Amino acid sequence: MRHLSLLTALAALVAAPALAQDDWPSEPITFVVPYSPGGGFDEYARAVAPEMERILGTEVVIENIPGAGGQRGASTVYRADPDGYTIGIWNVPGLTVPQLMGQSSGYDLTDVTWIGNLATSRYALAVQPDSGYESLEDLCSMGEPFKHSDTGPASTSSVTARIAMSLIDCPIQNITGYKGSTDTIIGLMRGEVDATIKPIASLYNYAESGDVKMLMTLEDERSLPDVPTSTELGYEDFANFTLRRIVGGPPGIPAEIQQRLSDALIEAANSEAVQEWSESSNRPLDPVGYEEASAEMTELMDFYTQYKDVLAE
Template sequence: MQSIAPKSGSQIPDPLQRSASRQAAVKILSLATIIVVAMFATPPAAADWPHDKPIKFIIPFGPGGFDTYVRTLAPVLEETLGAVVVPENVPGAGGRIGANRVYRAKPDGYTIGIWNMPGMSMPAVVGEKVRYDLNKLSWIAQVSFDNYALAVKADSPIKSFDQLCNLGRPATFAAQGGFTETASIAAVITMAELGCPYKLITGYQSSGQATLAVMRGDVDARINPLGSLLPYVNSGDVRLLLTFERHASVPGVPSIVELGHEEFVNFGLRRVVAGPPEMPDDIREKLSNAFLHAMQTERVQAWSLKSNNPFSPLGTAETAAQMDSVMRFYDSYGELLRKEFKGR
């Protein structure tokens, strides 16, 4: 049989060479697959975040103090992050609807919220079921901390906390909303721990209405953030009996520490920013730095001084530690509070 020789210049394919080529192709395809999967599976790094997607900033309340803080910070955050920041009011159920929205969001940095602490921890402390776990949140920054103060009507015959405790009847406190309002919790713990008879009068729909009840003499007293009470003090409508500060800042008004109860300096309103659980550390840190920068800008500081809305900036690690301390403090009074609010 005649053999056919290869044409001049042609090569006979080497089986080993073909096998090596196939292996190289498989490796390239596998590497490409890994890269594509990683693009979809790996959370975005801070260097690549944010893109052209807006950041939703959830406010779990209607217009008011929380709303004002967020809308003041949002434009400065936009400049710092290079992304649109959209404040969104999601009120209802004492802030729980908005809290649930943040908690269930993707932890990609595009949904964050401002939290009322310790207010958002109170339902769980008194035994109510909630759909979020504060211990799993990605804490970003503390915006403000306003110590509480206790006020009475300006011309009230009650001149001291000791007199408030010894009226011969329960001292009445105006409570905004329900029994688990943070200020109401402070009143319950303070009065119960000091052995003072008291009664909460609930149903006031706003802090202003509750303070008005004090001004009219409908109730004996009201606990509220010091910054919220000072305008009424300056107008001569209410008078402070004490502040829940470590060092008294109002002349002639004692602090709770002077009464021998340093632990009660924990009573106050904290406005804290957090995102969903498992937010990547680098994105959380970038957000935290943006908030810290925004709170120090001349524009925001000018607003703070003019409006008497102070800032108490803390970064992500400090905020997480502070929230852990706050929650442990209130949990320690869980039995007392559950007993107080049982059946109400």
């Protein structure tokens, strides 16, 4: 198997560049989603795929390759031929952290050919409305670690909560094992934990219905008029924690194809149909092209590398 893919990769290296760049795209493009259908990453990919199809004039086929927390799909994209016919949507820092901890297999985020970032989700800190907690200080000065609900220790929000709280020496007990981010919010509502840090988009509906209360958002400028940001409250570094839905392909995609894919992705994200979907489904979009996305990825890798020891706990 491995020899075979090596052979095809070699063959592609020799033959592909000259041919591919002129009449690219002449084949369908495979757009890998490293999770099962129906999740957030899947939805983003399926929203932009039809528009990319229209813009590029070739089929864009979504392929779900779930498994190993997104790593199976990631390594499939990573190992594909860099001919621009295989791209994927990546979870950052969901895939960054396992790589830093040496627990990843088959991909290296530092040499992925980035195409563009579709969305940068921001986090918020939420508590039960009648819990009496009015600020993060209240949670930190309980006399015992505050309980925080999460899916698994390597999940993006778990990483965010642990690093952020270690920055301000706030004791936290992370209760993991919840089945999804909604489940962690329900856990908060059942009173099993004191607080939870989750993407604003996930918490928003539950705050609207009065089931939870957001104490702060982890960002620089307010996205919700009534909720203060971490930067306003003096927690400087908290705005660095984000969840990115970023599109990239295997290392070595020719620059010209990278540019065209990036342009198509941005145009698709800005198209009327996708904007409409984003609006009504409460899935925010803030597309940036490949240059900015690549720079941000380098920065993020450095940022998380600083906290390797916190993550290793």
